[in-house]
Amino acid sequence: MIRTFYDEMYDAGGVVRPHYREFARWLGDTPPELLAQRRREADLLFHRAGITFTLYGDEQGTERLIPFDTIPRSIPASEWRVVERGCIQRVKALNMFLADLYHDQRIIKAGIIPAEQVLANEQYQLAMQGLNLHRDLYSHISGVDLVRDGDGTYYVLEDNLRTPSGVSYMLEDRKMMMRLFPELFSAQRIAPIDHYPNLLLDTLKSSSHLDNPSVVVLTPGRFNSAFFEHAFLAREMGVELVEGADLFVRDDRVFMRTTDGPKAVDVIYRRLDDAFLDPLAFNPDSMLGVPGLLAAYRSGNVVLANAIGTGVADDKSVYPYVTDMIRFYLDEEPILKNVPTLAVPQAGGAVTCAGQPGRPGRQGNPGLRGLRHAGRPCSDRRRDRSLSGAPQGQAACVHRPTHLVPVDLSDLCRKWHSTATYRSAPLCSVRSRNPRRTWRAYPRGLA
Numbered sequence: 001m002i003r004t005f006y007d008e009m010y011d012a013g014g015v016v017r018p019h020y021r022e023f024a025r026w027l028g029d030t031p032p033e034l035l036a037q038r039r040r041e042a043d044l045l046f047h048r049a050g051i052t053f054t055l056y057g058d059e060q061g062t063e064r065l066i067p068f069d070t071i072p073r074s075i076p077a078s079e080w081r082v083v084e085r086g087c088i089q090r091v092k093a094l095n096m097f098l099a100d101l102y103h104d105q106r107i108i109k110a111g112i113i114p115a116e117q118v119l120a121n122e123q124y125q126l127a128m129q130g131l132n133l134h135r136d137l138y139s140h141i142s143g144v145d146l147v148r149d150g151d152g153t154y155y156v157l158e159d160n161l162r163t164p165s166g167v168s169y170m171l172e173d174r175k176m177m178m179r180l181f182p183e184l185f186s187a188q189r190i191a192p193i194d195h196y197p198n199l200l201l202d203t204l205k206s207s208s209h210l211d212n213p214s215v216v217v218l219t220p221g222r223f224n225s226a227f228f229e230h231a232f233l234a235r236e237m238g239v240e241l242v243e244g245a246d247l248f249v250r251d252d253r254v255f256m257r258t259t260d261g262p263k264a265v266d267v268i269y270r271r272l273d274d275a276f277l278d279p280l281a282f283n284p285d286s287m288l289g290v291p292g293l294l295a296a297y298r299s300g301n302v303v304l305a306n307a308i309g310t311g312v313a314d315d316k317s318v319y320p321y322v323t324d325m326i327r328f329y330l331d332e333e334p335i336l337k338n339v340p341t342l343a344v345p346q347a348g349g350a351v352t353c354a355g356q357p358g359r360p361g362r363q364g365n366p367g368l369r370g371l372r373h374a375g376r377p378c379s380d381r382r383r384d385r386s387l388s389g390a391p392q393g394q395a396a397c398v399h400r401p402t403h404l405v406p407v408d409l410s411d412l413c414r415k416w417h418s419t420a421t422y423r424s425a426p427l428c429s430v431r432s433r434n435p436r437r438t439w440r441a442y443p444r445g446l447a
Contacts, residue, residue: 006152008073019076022188027071035070038180042068045179051172053225066169068176077191083146083154084441086336089326091142091439094161094313096329098138102128102309112328113321121318123311125274127281131298133307134209140305141203147339155339159314159322161306163271167442168229171196193442197236204237204267207303213266215239216256218247220272220288230271244272249292252299267303274308 009020016024046052046065053064075083100106101118108115118124143164145157174193178185204215219230221243234241246257247265255262270277276286281294296302312318320341323334 006148006150008148009071019074023072023074023184026184026187039068039070042176042180045176046172049172051169051228053169053228066173068173070181072177080191082335086154086156086334087144087441088439089330089332089335090144090156090159090322091139093326093329094142094159094322095137095139097325098161098307098310098313099133099136100329101312102131107325107328110328112324113318117317117321118312121312121315123274123309123315125309125312127294127298128307128309134207134300134303137207138307139310139313140207140307141200142306146336154336156322156336157339158316158319161310161314162273163306165226165229165271167196168232172232196442197233199440200233200269201237201239204269204303204305207305208266210266213303214256214264215267215269216242216247216265218242218244218268218270218272218290220276224271226271233269239269244287244289247290247293249290249296252292252296252301254290254293254296254302265302267305269305274311277304277308 009017009024011017043065046068051066053066097107101108101124105115107113108118139161141164143160143166145160146154147157148154171193201215205213215237216239217230217234217237219227219241221227224230231241240246240256242256248255248257248262250262254265254268256265272288275283276288278289278291278293279286280291282289293302293304294308297304297308319338323338326332326334
């Protein structure tokens with residue numbers, strides 16, 4: 001088999017890479033029947049525990065088990081340190097961009113990014129303009145989707161600063177691996193991740209000026225695609241899981257209804273999009289939010305993590321400017337590059353990117369980040385129709401997922417003795433800011 005992609009486990013000569021040697025030896029000694037049996041056990045255990053996610057619009061159904069694979073994505077510590085520094089650098093710059101955008105707008109005045117590109121974006125929230133947040137923190141928890149090109153280079157496929165999800169599946173997947181294959185963990189030094197809920201709670205508490213703030217997780221409810229994660233994180237942090245109807249606002253303070261009477265709420269880890277947070281300020285038809293929440297937020301009486309209006313920084317049309325943000329705010333060169341994009345200027349300053357002629361573009365999948373595939377093909381015909389059907393200088397798909405120049409994603413070999421198959425291996429990493437006001441990247445992701 002001739003491979004054109006970067007293989008995570010084997011080098012170009014077919015030799016196992018050093019950080020996979022212990023695993024390769026174990027894999028060679030393990031009968032394929034046992035691996036298949038363990039995978040079935042994992043599926044059964046995930047099903048019994050209700051560890052699922054929802055995939056809307058798929059003909060095979062909506063409710064899915066976590067894709068569990070016995071072949072882990074292994075990254076050596078030296079390589080991870082580079083990824084970690086790159087992710088932290090990127091999230092710091094994005095947070096500084098949000099603070100700047102909602103205050104002095106220096107980056108716009110400097111001509112780095114057109115005003116219309118962000119101020120006309122539907123994710124930009126005028127209600128946040130001039131609002132001072134504690135520690136100038138907008139994105140407390142962030143997600144960065146990474147891909148690896150055929151030459152082994154890591155690229156950022158997309159950012160998620162609104163309501164990053166997937167960390168619960170990451171943690172459950174690790175627990176399942178330790179339960180089914182304990183010998184793997186005893187033979188290798190693997191970075192621990194089970195402390196994530198404690199660090200998340202520290203992050204949320206430190207976002208408040210109070211010494212011991214009350215924290216809740218706000219969920220849209222059990223029909224939401226990530227409800228398992230909402231319940232999981234609330235349970236692991238030891239805080240209340242609430243819906244909008246469980247909260248109310250009085251005198252610009254947020255309270256939770258309890259059997260002992262109203263209880264003040266100081267920090268809300270919200271898993272709702274901006275539009276549904278407050279029917280008095282955003283979507284008036286929202287049945288999920290809390291009337292008056294924005295007023296309480298603007299009064300400084302409650303912290304929302306992540307902040308309202310963070311979506312403008314991870315919008316696909318803003319993606320091409322992130323590396324420029326790093327240079328502007330940090331005076332550093334980006335450690336992790338964007339997937340190469342072809343920017344097509346639009347009337348009004350918006351930008352869409354198109355794939356190269358003869359090669360399909362790639363569009364991010366906003367419905368499922370990092371779990372299914374890195375993107376879906378955008379044909380030359382569709383791209384050309386999109387561009388030719390718009391007024392001169394203006395692309396038709398404003399604020400749609402940007403078209404990216406395709407990269408050959410790395411493969412993770414699944415070796416079953418004499419049979420080898422390959423699958424693409426994207427990676428999602430999650431960061432948060434701890435009480436010491438430093439950013440932390442967690443050494444684990446979903447591949």
